Amino acid sequence: MSETIHDAAISRARAYFVQEFGEPAPDARLLYVHAPGRSEISGNHTDHEGGRVIAGALDVAVEGIAVANGTNTIRIADEGFPPFEITLDDLSVQTEEREGSASLLRGMAAQLADTGREPTGFDFAFICTVPSGGGLSSSAAVEAAYGRAMEALWEGREISPIELAKMSQFAENEYFGKPCGLMDQAAVCLGGLAYMDFEEATQPACAKLDFDFDKAGYGLVLVKVGSDHADLTDEYAAIPQEMQAVAAEFGKKRLCEVDPHDFDARVAELRQKLGDRAVLRAIHYFYEVGLVDKRWDALQAGDIDRFLALTRESGASSAMFLQNVTVAGSDVRSQHTMVALGLAERILAGRGATRIHGGGFGGSIQCFVPTELVDEFIQRMNAWLGEGFARHYAIAQEGAFAQWL
Incomplete structure (x- = not known):
């Protein structure tokens, strides 16, 4: 992690965490979580049909601080939106949560639990600079942020970017109720400018390119x-x-x-x-x-x-x-x-x-x-x-x- 790039975001997220949840205990471990928005560069509605796309992660993101809270509850503070929480007793689909924020959190918890992890409670306060409802995949960024937080807080094996993307897609499809393809989540998890071929749905082929549009004029x-x-x-x-x-x-x-x-x-x-x-x-x-x-x-x-x-x-x-x-x-x-x-x-x-x-x-x-x-x-x-x-x-x-x- 480049500290010079993320210092300001960490400072702002930490201040927001303290505002919402109070000062962490002196021995508490603080986890910084980052997940970018994305732009679809090419491949409009081709991913869900097994086609190819080009997508790029963007310089806007979900950035937050997560701290274990020693309970059976995950508490979420998302700047600009009402706080909410879920308990971890039942991670199955809850019909009443469809198309709501809690559905994505529960869906990601279920996916991470399926890797053999033991779900435990934590507090997560984040600031999202990805415009909501603007087509830059704020939902995929939130899903990926939840996933990376749970990966670190709950002991278990490492999760690759594409595996995390598929978990995020599952949460959005089955828990939230939106039948999206995999492009949004893959772009958020991979970073950079990426070409993706979704013909093999379980393991899409990916290639990355270092290309600067501004330098190209x-x-x-x-x-x-x-x-x-x-x-x-x-x-x-x-x-x-x-x-x-x-x-x-x-x-x-x-x-x-x-x-x-x-x-x-x-x-x-x-x-x-x-x-x-x-x-x-x-x-x-x-x-x-x-x-x-x-x-x-x-x-x-x-x-x-x-x-x-x-x-x-x-x-x-x-x-x-x-x-x-x-x-x-x-x-x-x-x-x-x-x-x-x-x-x-x-x-x-x-x-x-x-x-x-x-x-x-x-x-x-x-x-x-x-x-x-x-x-x-x-x-x-x-x-x-x-x-x-x-x-x-x-x-x-x-x-x-x-x-x-």
């Missing part, structure tokens, strides 16, 4: 669109459901198992049986997963112009085929994400690239902005949408970790 700017996506679980769930309905017509579970030529041969039948949107979303998958490989090749070659051209193609596919920019059936007068994309394009005027970011529907858009234009871009987007909506981010090399102080 473009700033990574994410813009909140003013529409929280936290209550759109059903919209997200419909995407894998419809893609997998197409796969099921071929006797498969995921689109990665379907031959695109076989898909082409049955388009008319699929439209009749499943409707146009399911077919369009399958078209997006086949197109987008190919773009991931091309964009990774461009990054490896340092060809930023080709990367940006392919980024624009990816954004068009999400809008036209995946259709996760606006919510179906919503008030046509309210199209927050499309407006944000349109305003960003007005400033860029053909330079850089914009696309929907992450799950879509709300949350944020992703913009690659010429470095000399970044300040103006952020100022103008904030003036249109709201102060603090646009932010310049950097790829963070560290994934989720815990460190005894």
Whole structure:
């Protein structure tokens, strides 16, 4: 751990811990926990179909202090939200906790207990600079932070980044009730800029690249669109459901198992049986997963112009085929994400690239902005949408970790 990087975060988290739980006992061991947010660089809704993605950890994070409390209760203080706690007597799914904070904590405790650990109580106070509901995977960061805290506080074997990511995904799928893929959690746990292939779901293949967008001439700017996506679980769930309905017509579970030529041969039948949107979303998958490989090749070659051209193609596919920019059936007068994309394009005027970011529907858009234009871009987007909506981010090399102080 680089002390110079994390000292300020540790100091702030420790002060928050004291505020919420009081001064730790003189002999108490303090555990610093860090888990970054993430940006999906390429591969919009491909991970849950066994496809490929590129994702990067970001310089915003969950950062907190955890201390064992000698009880059978975990107490959580999350700055800006009401505190809550769970007891460790029953770690099974609690229906009444669905889509609530306690579900993620209980789910991670259950997963860590399954490694042979003995769950015991602790107090955990953390500050999250990952925007909630903004599409930067604050939930995955929280899950990973819980997991790393429990790994350190409860005696047991070491847990790899991908294993922790799968535990986090399980907690979100089965306890929280959101059918997400593995990309968010893997990016948070791995850190850096990573290419991931999810064809082998139990052990995705990963590669990392040290690439600095700013040095290549473009700033990574994410813009909140003013529409929280936290209550759109059903919209997200419909995407894998419809893609997998197409796969099921071929006797498969995921689109990665379907031959695109076989898909082409049955388009008319699929439209009749499943409707146009399911077919369009399958078209997006086949197109987008190919773009991931091309964009990774461009990054490896340092060809930023080709990367940006392919980024624009990816954004068009999400809008036209995946259709996760606006919510179906919503008030046509309210199209927050499309407006944000349109305003960003007005400033860029053909330079850089914009696309929907992450799950879509709300949350944020992703913009690659010429470095000399970044300040103006952020100022103008904030003036249109709201102060603090646009932010310049950097790829963070560290994934989720815990460190005894």
